[in-house]
Amino acid sequence: MKQSFKYWILVLLPVISFGQKQIQETNPIYQPLIPASKVSLLKDVDVIFNTRMAFDNYFLDGSHTNSLFSMNQLRLEVKGKIHEKIFFRFRNRYTKTAETNTIDNVNRSVDMAYLTFDLDSQTKLSAGKMIGDWGGYELLMNPIEILSYNTINNYNENFLVGASLSYALDDHKNKFNFQLLNSRTKTFQDQYGTTAPPGITATETPLAAVGNWKGSFFEGKLETTYSYSHFIDADNAGRNFISLGNKYKNNKLVLYYDFQYSKEDLDQKCVVTNIIKSKYPYAAEKVSYVENWIRAEYMVRPKLNLLLTLMNDNAYWKGTSNSSENNLMVTTYGIIPTVEYSPFSDINIKFYAGYVAKRNNYSAYAQDNFGVKNGSTGQLSFGIIAPLLIL
Template sequence: MKKQFIYWTLILLPLISFGQKEIQEGNTVVAPLIPTSKLSLLKDVDLIFNTRMAFDNYFVDNEHVNSLFSVNQFRFEVKGKIHDKVSFRFRNRYTKIADPNTVDNISRSVDMAYLTVDVAPQSKLTIGKMIGDWGGYELLTNPIEILSYNTINDKSDNFVVGVALSYALNDHKNKFNLQLLNSRTKTFQEQFGTTVPPGITATKTPLAAVGNWKGSFFDDKLETTYSYSYFIDAESTNRNFISLGNKYKSNKLVLYYDFQFSKEDLDQKGVISNIIKSKNPYVAQDVSYVENWIRAEYEIGSKVNLLLTLMNDNSYWNGNPNLNKDSHLLTSYGIIPTIEYSPFTDFNMKFYVGYVAKKNNYSAYAENNFNAIDGTTGQLSFGIIAPLLVL
C-alpha cells in the first residue's frame, strides 16, 4: 500500500505542478496588442469602409442585356493624425484590378497613400500618392456617391504620386495648392505600345504641374475650385487642362457645375483614337475635349434626398489631316436621376434607386468615314450607399 502511494504520488505531482503553473500563467497580465501609451492616437484616426452595393440592370439601345448583384464600390480607408503636425491618409479600392506594373511602384488599386506635414501655421506639404487637384467637384466627391463619371474623369489617371504645397489665407476663404505629379501611372510603352505615331518618342520627364485655387464667398454659400494643369506626355508632346468647379448651397438645395477643357497633343483619353482606329492605326494627335457637368441635390424632409446629374462631352480631332472636314466627331450626353432614402438619423447609410442614361451622337463625318454608329446605354440600380465609419 505504501509503495502504491509513493507510485501515484510520483505520477500526479508533476501534473499538479503543471496545472498550478498553467493557472498562474493564466492569471498574469498580458500586454495589449496596442500599447496603452498609443491608444490616445486612435481618437484622431478614422477607419472607413466606403461601400456601394446594388442590384444592377443593364440596357443597350433600349434592350435589356442582363441583371445581377454587384459590389460597385468598396474602398478601405484609414486616415488621421499621428503627430501634432503630421497626418496621413490611405485608401485602397478592392473593386479595381491590382496592377503592380506602374511607374510609381504602387498598385493602381491604391487611390491615396500620403503624409501631410504642417510646415507653417497656414501651409502644408503633402508627399505620396494623392488625387490630382484638377477635376472640379465631380472628382472631389466621394466615389461611392458618383454612379457614373463624365468622359474626362472616367478616362484619366486621377490618383498619382507626387508632392503638393498648399497655403490658406488668414480668413481661410481662399486656399492655393501647387502640385508636381507623375503625368501617368503606366509606362509610355505600356500605355501606347505599337500605336505611337511616327516621330513621337518617350520623354525623360513625364510630369504634371497643377495650380489650384479654392474660394468661398457670400457666407460660404458659393464655393469654387479652379485649376490649370500642364502635362508632359512625350517629347515635345504636352497636354493643357482647365477645370472650373462651382458649388452653390441654399437651404435644402446644393448645386454643382463643372466646366472642363482638355487640349492634348497625344490623345490620352482614347475616345477619338477609338473612333478613327478603323483607318488610323495610331493614337490620334491634336485632340480636345470640352465638358459640362451639373449635379443638383435637394433634401425633402430629413430622410429623402432627390438628385439629378446632367453631363455632356464634345470630342474634337483638330489634327485631322483632311482640313476641310469638321473636327467635331462626337457629342455624348448623360442624365442620372436618383432618389435616396436615409432610414437612420444618426447613421450615414442610404438606400437608393438610380438610372444612368447615356447617349452618343456621332458627326456625319465620323459615321461616313469611320462607320461610327449612334447608341444609348442604361443602368437601373437598386442599392445601398454607406461610408461605414467603424473607428
C-alpha cells in the first residue's frame, strides 16, 4: 500500500508543478493605481477628514424637545502642491444637500475647489471656488471648531467662484488680497422669485469685489484681518460689508474679536424679511446688520482647554416708506461655554462638552407691527472633534 502511494506521488508531482507554473505565467503582475514615479507627489498632499459628531440635546424656551446622535460636520479636504508653483485645495461637505447651483454650476456641498499659482515669492493668483476673504476669525476657523455661527456668517454665502490676487510685503507681516467673485450662487430668479420687490430687477453683473488686509504685530502676538466688500445683487441694489477681525495670543490665552457691519439694499440674510413677511410679501429693502463676536480660549493644562464664545447681532430696517430712520427689529444674543479634552499627544482628537444658548429679543416696533415674540433656544452637546489627517 505504501509503495502504491509513493508511486502516485511521483507521477502527480511533475503534473502539479507544471500546473502551478502555468498559473503563475498566465497571471500578469498588475501595476499599482498610483505609479511609483508619481508617489513622490504625495509627500506634498494632505488628505483630511474634518469631523464633529455628538450626542445633542435640544431645548426651546427652556423646555427639552429632543435628544439624538448627530454627525454635525463631515468635510473631506484634499490639498497640497502638484507643482513647484501650483497649489490646489478641495473640500466637500457631506452634511449639506448636494444640489447644483444655478450660477456657477457647482454643488452647494463643495466649499472650495481652486488652484493657486505662485507668480513670485510675494504674489499669488488663485482661481476657482474659494472662501470669501471678508475678514473676521469666526469664518476663517475650521468649521468643526464652531458649534454655532453668529447671524451674518450663518446666513451669508461664504464660498463663491471667482479669482483672487494676493501680495505680501517683504517681511510677510502685512498681506493684501483682492478678490472678484460671484455675488451669489443662484440666479436672481431662483433666489428671490416672486419675493423680488417691485422695481428691483436682475443685474447683468452679479459680482462682488473684496479687499482684505492681514497684519501681524508684536512678534505675532496681535494679528488682524480687515476687509471691505461690495456686492451687486440687482440693478440699483447692492451690499456694503465691513469686517474687522482681531486676534491676541499670549502663552495659554487666545482672544478673538470680530466686528461686522452689513448694509443691504436687498435683504440677503432674510432675517428681517422673515419678520415682516406676515404683512409684506416681498424681500425687505434697506436693511443692515451690526454684530460682535468674541471667543476666548484658555489652556488650563496641556490636554485641557476652556472656551467661551459671546455673540450679538442687531438687525435694522428702514421700512417701506422713504423714512431715514432705522427701526431696530431684533437683537440676538448667544453664549457658548465649552470644555475640550485632548487625550492623545500624537493625534488631534478632542472630546468636548458645550452648550449653545441663543435668544432673540424683538423690538417693540417689531412686536407691535408684526406680532413676533421673544424666544430662546439651547443645545447641549457631548462629542468628538477630529480633523483626521489620513495622508
